[in-house]
Amino acid sequence: MENFSVFDIVGPRMTGPSSSHTAGAARIALMARRIINREIREVNFTLYGSFAETGRGHGTDKALIAGILGFEPDDPRIRDAYEYAKERGVLVNIIMSDEPTRHPNTVKIEACDEDDRWTEVKGESIGGGNILITEIDHLEVELSGDYPTLIIRHHDEPGVIAEVSHVLAQLRVNIAFMRVFRHGRGEDAYMCIETDTEVTEGMQEIIRQLCKSIRQLIAV
Amino acid sequence: MIRIMSLLDAFESGKNLCAYCEQEQITMAEAMIRREIAMGELSRDQILAEMKKNLDVMREAIRRGLEEHVESVSRLSGGEAMRLFRYAKYEPFSGGNTCRAAASAMAVVEVNAAMGQIVAAPTAGASGILPGVLLECGIKRNWTDEQLVQGLFCAGAVGLLFAQNATISGADGGCQAETGVGSAMASAAIVELSGGTPEQALDAAAMTIKNILGLVCDPVAGLVECPCIKRNALGAANALLCADMTLCGITSLIPFDEVVAAMLAVGHDMRKEYRETAMGGLAATPTGKAVAAKVRRFQEYEKNNATF
Numbered sequence A: 001m002e003n004f005s006v007f008d009i010v011g012p013r014m015t016g017p018s019s020s021h022t023a024g025a026a027r028i029a030l031m032a033r034r035i036i037n038r039e040i041r042e043v044n045f046t047l048y049g050s051f052a053e054t055g056r057g058h059g060t061d062k063a064l065i066a067g068i069l070g071f072e073p074d075d076p077r078i079r080d081a082y083e084y085a086k087e088r089g090v091l092v093n094i095i096m097s098d099e100p101t102r103h104p105n106t107v108k109i110e111a112c113d114e115d116d117r118w119t120e121v122k123g124e125s126i127g128g129g130n131i132l133i134t135e136i137d138h139l140e141v142e143l144s145g146d147y148p149t150l151i152i153r154h155h156d157e158p159g160v161i162a163e164v165s166h167v168l169a170q171l172r173v174n175i176a177f178m179r180v181f182r183h184g185r186g187e188d189a190y191m192c193i194e195t196d197t198e199v200t201e202g203m204q205e206i207i208r209q210l211c212k213s214i215r216q217l218i219a220v
Numbered sequence B: 001m002i003r004i005m006s007l008l009d010a011f012e013s014g015k016n017l018c019a020y021c022e023q024e025q026i027t028m029a030e031a032m033i034r035r036e037i038a039m040g041e042l043s044r045d046q047i048l049a050e051m052k053k054n055l056d057v058m059r060e061a062i063r064r065g066l067e068e069h070v071e072s073v074s075r076l077s078g079g080e081a082m083r084l085f086r087y088a089k090y091e092p093f094s095g096g097n098t099c100r101a102a103a104s105a106m107a108v109v110e111v112n113a114a115m116g117q118i119v120a121a122p123t124a125g126a127s128g129i130l131p132g133v134l135l136e137c138g139i140k141r142n143w144t145d146e147q148l149v150q151g152l153f154c155a156g157a158v159g160l161l162f163a164q165n166a167t168i169s170g171a172d173g174g175c176q177a178e179t180g181v182g183s184a185m186a187s188a189a190i191v192e193l194s195g196g197t198p199e200q201a202l203d204a205a206a207m208t209i210k211n212i213l214g215l216v217c218d219p220v221a222g223l224v225e226c227p228c229i230k231r232n233a234l235g236a237a238n239a240l241l242c243a244d245m246t247l248c249g250i251t252s253l254i255p256f257d258e259v260v261a262a263m264l265a266v267g268h269d270m271r272k273e274y275r276e277t278a279m280g281g282l283a284a285t286p287t288g289k290a291v292a293a294k295v296r297r298f299q300e301y302e303k304n305n306a307t308f
Helices: A018-037 A051-056 A060-068 A076-085 A160-170 A201-208 B016-022 B026-040 B044-067 B078-087 B096-113 B129-141 B147-163 B179-193 B197-210 B228-247 B258-269 B284-304
Strands: A013-015 A041-048 A091-096 A106-112 A120-128 A132-136 A139-143 A149-155 A174-180 A187-197 A214-219 B117-119
Touching: A013 A060, A013 A076, A013 A106, A013 B044, A013 B078, A013 B258, A013 B284, A018 A041, A018 A051, A018 A060, A018 A106, A041 A051, A041 A060, A041 B179, A051 A106, A060 A076, A060 A091, A060 A106, A076 B228, A139 A149, A139 A187, A149 A160, A149 A201, A160 A174, A160 A201, A201 A214, B016 B026, B016 B147, B016 B197, B016 B258, B026 B044, B026 B147, B044 B078, B044 B117, B044 B129, B044 B147, B044 B228, B078 B096, B078 B228, B096 B129, B096 B228, B117 B228, B129 B147, B129 B179, B129 B228, B147 B179, B147 B197, B179 B197, B179 B228, B197 B228, B197 B258
Parallel strands: A041 A091
Antiparallel strands: A013 B117, A041 A106, A106 A120, A120 A132, A132 A139, A149 A187, A149 A214, A174 A187
């Protein structure tokens, strides 16, 4: 983290007690909700490392539930997240794991949406409320959530990446960071594009219609 | 040849920041605001409004901690801030002002432990010092909200220098990097709001760190409660004392930038037991361990009795 904002130092505004174990956890789950982008009916949280050891005392479980319900990290309702989940009929399961992970503050989120489809998102809380989404459906990614982000699932073939970046240039959207991932040659591939400015719904639609290879677009 | 300092270089070090402020004839708070504008996300008005929101949340956290009955999720803490604040009326040894600032600092961290709303400054564990000191001094000196917001930007500038040149994470540099930096930020802010120069503000910040250099992060049961809450009280007192020392003309023998470097070096020399792992210091005492075991049992009980 090189380029701190003053609001990273005097801030963020958050619900306590821990920027990594509460605010970060809420942000990971909120990102997962945005990635899934559907109403969630059931969710399993698996907590690893320090999340598993001191998570409950830090309200990590409540923060995760709050995030999946769409509450921001400074929402005072985090404290009563269990009640809100019950009220909305969201089934929650918290699992503490002692399996080792790369980062001590790691959580795996498996969520079932209203169409009975399960999505798995893995995230790390890397300190000071900053996070990294590291896996979406077993695909390794790296999303910070600090920038508007496009996740594009497409068929792995030449020219798709060029087309998408070309259209973004024409729309005057500057790409801050971009990474590409794939399951295997010629299979499903993903682009994660972090941009300086918001990609509007209209722009998203243009990208969606760009070519047949683009199968799915998620804006986070 | 006169070297022109650019805004880009101004936040490289305390020395650069002072030179930039001198060259532009501005405060550190103003330099901080200009840098934020230059980052290009928000306008000046939006930046000021955003910081005012932080001030409002800080003030409300103090009010809650001092007026309402707050209890942490672990049930280890709550209510002590209120006790100290009431006691401040009876000619305390540390002085009414110090006592109230310390109580206000504790109030914020108690609210934090009770899953209330706070502003990290620079972290949640050190979130009490800056609001406690700034708002108590604001009452004493009749500072307006506009002035207090300037104070928060000045504090931000100092915190930024630590974040960029050392660390503001307990897991990385121990408690000195959290309550130490929070204290340095608060001290500099009240010095600048009292008309002190950027050099004086950074001298105050340097002295606060010198006073607690090497402070370990050893949270009992891994929770942001013991000793964090009372260390915020100490941080407030340390900030006030260093501000007074600076304003009466005392300087720091070791310059700010060298103190920052020393803090990082000491932090990295600390064994991991002393960096937020809850494996050393107070966390490893017989009582610390017993409390941790009790908290774990309580959490197991809550888990088994949860609705899900």
